[in-house]
Amino acid sequence: MSTNSLGSADGNIEPVSEATRAEARAASEGGGHGDHGGHGHGHDDHVHPAPSNFLTRYIFSTDHKIIGIQFLFSGLLFFILGGLLALAVRWQLAWPWSRVPILSTIMEGEWKTGGQMPPEFYNKLFTMHATVMIFFVIIPLLTGAFGNFLIPLMIGARDMAFPKLNMLSYWFMWPAFILMLQSFVVEGGAAEAGWTSYPLLALFRWATPGSLNGQTLWLMSLLFAGVSSMMGSINYITTILMLRAPGMKLFRMPMTVWALFITALLQAFALPVLTSALVMQLLDRTVGTNFFTPVAWSVANQPGPVGGGQTILWQHLFWFYSHPAVYIMILPAMGIVSDVISTFSRKPLFGYKPMVFAIAGIAFLGFIVWGHHMFQSGMNPALGATFMLSTMMIALPSAIKTFNWIGTLWSGSIHFTTPMLFAIGFVSMFVIGGLSGIFMAATPVDMHIHDTYFIVGHIHYVLFGGSTFGIFAAIYYWFPKMFGRMMDERLGKIHFVLTFIFFNGTFFLMHIIGMHGHPRRIATPYEYEFLNRPGIHFMNEFMTVNALLLGASQLIVVYNFVVSLFAGPRASENPWRANTLEWATASPPPHYNFLKIPTVYHAAYEYSVPGVEEDYLPQTRPLPPASQQMVLEPARG
Amino acid sequence: MRYWSLLFLVTAVLVVAAFGVGAFDPSWWLPENVSLHGPLHIGAEVDHLFILILVITGLVFIGTQAALVWTLWRYPREFQPKATYQHGSQRLEVVWTIIPAAILVFIALYQLGAWTDIKFRSAQPKVPPIAEVTARQFQWLIRYPGPDGRIGTPDDLHTINDLHFVKNEPTVIHLKTRDVLHSFFLPAMRIKQDAVPGLTIPVWFDADRAGTYDLVCAELCGWGHYKMRGVVTVHETRRDFEEWASRALEEQNRSQLATIGGTVATASAATADAGGN
Numbered sequence: 001m002s003t004n005s006l007g008s009a010d011g012n013i014e015p016v017s018e019a020t021r022a023e024a025r026a027a028s029e030g031g032g033h034g035d036h037g038g039h040g041h042g043h044d045d046h047v048h049p050a051p052s053n054f055l056t057r058y059i060f061s062t063d064h065k066i067i068g069i070q071f072l073f074s075g076l077l078f079f080i081l082g083g084l085l086a087l088a089v090r091w092q093l094a095w096p097w098s099r100v101p102i103l104s105t106i107m108e109g110e111w112k113t114g115g116q117m118p119p120e121f122y123n124k125l126f127t128m129h130a131t132v133m134i135f136f137v138i139i140p141l142l143t144g145a146f147g148n149f150l151i152p153l154m155i156g157a158r159d160m161a162f163p164k165l166n167m168l169s170y171w172f173m174w175p176a177f178i179l180m181l182q183s184f185v186v187e188g189g190a191a192e193a194g195w196t197s198y199p200l201l202a203l204f205r206w207a208t209p210g211s212l213n214g215q216t217l218w219l220m221s222l223l224f225a226g227v228s229s230m231m232g233s234i235n236y237i238t239t240i241l242m243l244r245a246p247g248m249k250l251f252r253m254p255m256t257v258w259a260l261f262i263t264a265l266l267q268a269f270a271l272p273v274l275t276s277a278l279v280m281q282l283l284d285r286t287v288g289t290n291f292f293t294p295v296a297w298s299v300a301n302q303p304g305p306v307g308g309g310q311t312i313l314w315q316h317l318f319w320f321y322s323h324p325a326v327y328i329m330i331l332p333a334m335g336i337v338s339d340v341i342s343t344f345s346r347k348p349l350f351g352y353k354p355m356v357f358a359i360a361g362i363a364f365l366g367f368i369v370w371g372h373h374m375f376q377s378g379m380n381p382a383l384g385a386t387f388m389l390s391t392m393m394i395a396l397p398s399a400i401k402t403f404n405w406i407g408t409l410w411s412g413s414i415h416f417t418t419p420m421l422f423a424i425g426f427v428s429m430f431v432i433g434g435l436s437g438i439f440m441a442a443t444p445v446d447m448h449i450h451d452t453y454f455i456v457g458h459i460h461y462v463l464f465g466g467s468t469f470g471i472f473a474a475i476y477y478w479f480p481k482m483f484g485r486m487m488d489e490r491l492g493k494i495h496f497v498l499t500f501i502f503f504n505g506t507f508f509l510m511h512i513i514g515m516h517g518h519p520r521r522i523a524t525p526y527e528y529e530f531l532n533r534p535g536i537h538f539m540n541e542f543m544t545v546n547a548l549l550l551g552a553s554q555l556i557v558v559y560n561f562v563v564s565l566f567a568g569p570r571a572s573e574n575p576w577r578a579n580t581l582e583w584a585t586a587s588p589p590p591h592y593n594f595l596k597i598p599t600v601y602h603a604a605y606e607y608s609v610p611g612v613e614e615d616y617l618p619q620t621r622p623l624p625p626a627s628q629q630m631v632l633e634p635a636r637g
Numbered sequence: 638m639r640y641w642s643l644l645f646l647v648t649a650v651l652v653v654a655a656f657g658v659g660a661f662d663p664s665w666w667l668p669e670n671v672s673l674h675g676p677l678h679i680g681a682e683v684d685h686l687f688i689l690i691l692v693i694t695g696l697v698f699i700g701t702q703a704a705l706v707w708t709l710w711r712y713p714r715e716f717q718p719k720a721t722y723q724h725g726s727q728r729l730e731v732v733w734t735i736i737p738a739a740i741l742v743f744i745a746l747y748q749l750g751a752w753t754d755i756k757f758r759s760a761q762p763k764v765p766p767i768a769e770v771t772a773r774q775f776q777w778l779i780r781y782p783g784p785d786g787r788i789g790t791p792d793d794l795h796t797i798n799d800l801h802f803v804k805n806e807p808t809v810i811h812l813k814t815r816d817v818l819h820s821f822f823l824p825a826m827r828i829k830q831d832a833v834p835g836l837t838i839p840v841w842f843d844a845d846r847a848g849t850y851d852l853v854c855a856e857l858c859g860w861g862h863y864k865m866r867g868v869v870t871v872h873e874t875r876r877d878f879e880e881w882a883s884r885a886l887e888e889q890n891r892s893q894l895a896t897i898g899g900t901v902a903t904a905s906a907a908t909a910d911a912g913g914n
């Protein structure tokens with residue numbers, strides 16, 4: 001096709017800039033996929049040029065790729081902050097009240113304790129570690145960065161359905177960032193009621209120093225982050241439903257898109273509940289409502305009895321969002337891992353439809369399991385029994401997914417690239433995170449392990465061994481598409497090995513120490529006689545040493561990322577020889593993604609198709625006639 | 638590079654082995670359990686379920702990791718240059734849906750009885766509460782009935798962080814909080830219950846061995862959460878308990894009188910002082 005068609009018949013379009021023409025030409029030269037004309041593509045002529053102004057092109061951009069990269073960079077920066085907070089937590093647990101390197105020196109004047117960490121500071125550390133990691137790192141990286149970057153490319157769209165809303169969703173994160181960072185320096189310091197912010201600890205200014213001012217900023221910050229996610233999710237749902245390329249039926253979409261789609265639905269339905277809960281707590285804190293304060297509640301030195309609310313209400317509202325949020329944090333990673341494993345096994349994804357149904361099942365069940373966080377909360381135990389049953393059942397779709405991943409690897413032709421290693425690491429570690437969940441689903445067992453390190457181990461196997469490994473797989477896999485350069489494979493593999501080993505060293509013993517009764521959120525366990533034992537000391541120190549090494553290992557990926565960004569070898573259009581649509585355009589893709597909207601002929605996973613010379617078959621190329629039959633009847637395979 | 642599979646193999650082996658260390662060092666295992674043979678034996682039920690689930694999940698873990706490791710060993714590109722073109726198997730999907738579903742339903746139903754025994758109100762032992770436990774930042778305020786046998790009267794015995802009860806007797810406490818959420822956790826009896834503002838929650842447990850055990854606050858309650866430790870003393874016989882209670886009550890009454898006397902003395906001294914000036 002000629003560059004003239006970019007100009008469009010549409011009268012209201014700005015003139016095509018020289019830069020766009022050059023980009024488009026480059027894309028069509030590198031493309032090689034324009035060889036299957038003959039279908040209508042009237043709508044794909046609707047193309048705006050890339051803005052030439054630096055500010056509108058890279059900062060206030062409406063381009064989903066730039067917005068995705070913005071989410072990526074801010075997410076990775078907060079990853080560093082969240083990681084450092086975690087290391088300080090670990091230091092205190094291994095060597096309680098000793099000087100923390102660097103941190104004690106910085107904080108000496110503030111603490112006035114001779115470098116010893118005050119216990120309320122410890123509470124701030126784990127509160128902010130979890131808050132930053134969940135709301136500023138994992139969710140924005142998976143849905144914000146990869147959701148934004150990948151959805152239009154993978155479904156063959158030029159951009160999101162609502163590009164301005166998309167831009168707004170990123171810029172709504174900034175008030176959230178600033179408020180959260182500001183909370184560290186207000187009087188009383190950052191919030192310290194845990195990332196769950198249970199009232200009344202979070203409500204009353206007298207309850208703990210972090211509830212003086214920090215908690216208010218925490219609530220406001222999360223309101224902004226929530227609105228940002230909400231805007232993103234509306235955009236993703238609309239885009240996926242409305243802007244798919246010709247031939248891209250729902251059941252031809254890659255798993256990553258399916259996962260992001262269902263994640264967006266989860267966000268859209270769960271976030272309003274969190275938003276209202278945050279507003280209620282904010283009102284309780286600032287204007288004197290009593291949503292969460294029980295009847296006639298009077299505490300020493302407070303004005304007369306107040307109340308009329310219910311403390312447990314917060315837990316219901318909070319977990320009604322935050323349990324689905326756990327799936328918001330894992331489903332996109334599952335989608336990513338499915339794509340990566342299929343690509344590097346050179347084999348179709350095993351059980352594509354069961355995989356889709358499993359994700360949908362997890363999402364549905366995810367809404368009716370929130371009470372399993374509250375078995376010991378004073379909620380009616382009969383209700384606990386119901387939540388126990390739904391929680392047991394949610395393990396099922398996760399199990400199905402795991403078996404299908406192994407089924408995909410089985411009899412594949414496995415290429416051990418860095419993204420593949422992280423994806424396999426995900427499968428291996430997610431099994432641990434999934435199985436340990438069954439312990440706490442069993443209500444009597446939960447009575448013992450609730451609020452212990454067993455839970456901390458479990459969530460880290462899901463959110464680090466799962467989500468974070470998925471994020472690393474995605475970074476190594478799509479870096480060439482994002483930046484047009486390859487990352488270093490050798491450094492990537494070293495990074496994987498060290499991360500995998502030290503990750504297990506850091507988190508596995510949490511199960512052991514937790515089953516022994518080691519509570520979470522505790523500045524030192526050694527006040528308790530049953531924990532002040534050499535074995536517990538050893539495990540805490542072992543985990544901390546591993547955590548420090550795990551942190552240090554991440555310097556490798558930082559180095560690899562930065563150096564590859566500027567000096568990595570140029571990436572070709574499709575360096576991994578993958579099938580999905582994002583690989584059918586230049587690396588990095590031109591401003592409007594595709595020179596011509598591609599036509600899709602089959603699902604994303606046609607690898608090693610008999611009768612095809614190469615071991616992959618892009619979605620833009622039709623299947624050879626012989627194999628048509630097999631694709632139509634996949635389940636009989 | 639089939640050797641990648643070894644990394645996953647070694648990890649899986651070490652993970653399983655970590656549960657074996659408990660045989661040599663008890664701090665690598667569940668804590669001491671003193672609720673095994675008592676009338677309620679909650680601890681026995683909890684530990685039985687824990688170990689049952691550990692065995693089931695352990696077998697599933699070993700199975701999946703073995704399949705994964707074997708696959709990574711057998712199918713690297715050097716040994717399998719061309720992947721099998723295969724989209725799935727309906728039969729396998731059915732098998733690996735139904736078997737885990739059956740196992741999960743089994744676990745769910747199997748443990749339901751224990752949960753009703755332990756926490757349902759209908760299971761509450763028909764005994765008067767031994768004490769009212771009120772949590773506050775960062776203490777356990779414990780109030781025993783005095784000679785009149787009722788809690789909430791002026792003759793009550795008050796202790797701080799000091800809970801006493803009797804071996805092999807079903808014991809009920811009434812749990813309250815005075816400020817924020819706390820959680821009443823007896824690791825040795827496998828009992829945990831949050832203390833919720835505005836609610837009085839009955840909690841029951843027992844112990845089959847006399848001794849002292851830790852009472853842990855398991856719900857974040859502020860800066861001093863880590864030091865909110867109580868001590869539980871289990872007495873050999875009811876008589877031992879009553880002896881302790883009456884001694885403690887005597888002590889309390891004496892010290893109260895002493896305090897009042899002390900205050901009076903100080904006050905009169907102050908008056909005398911003022912008069913001197």
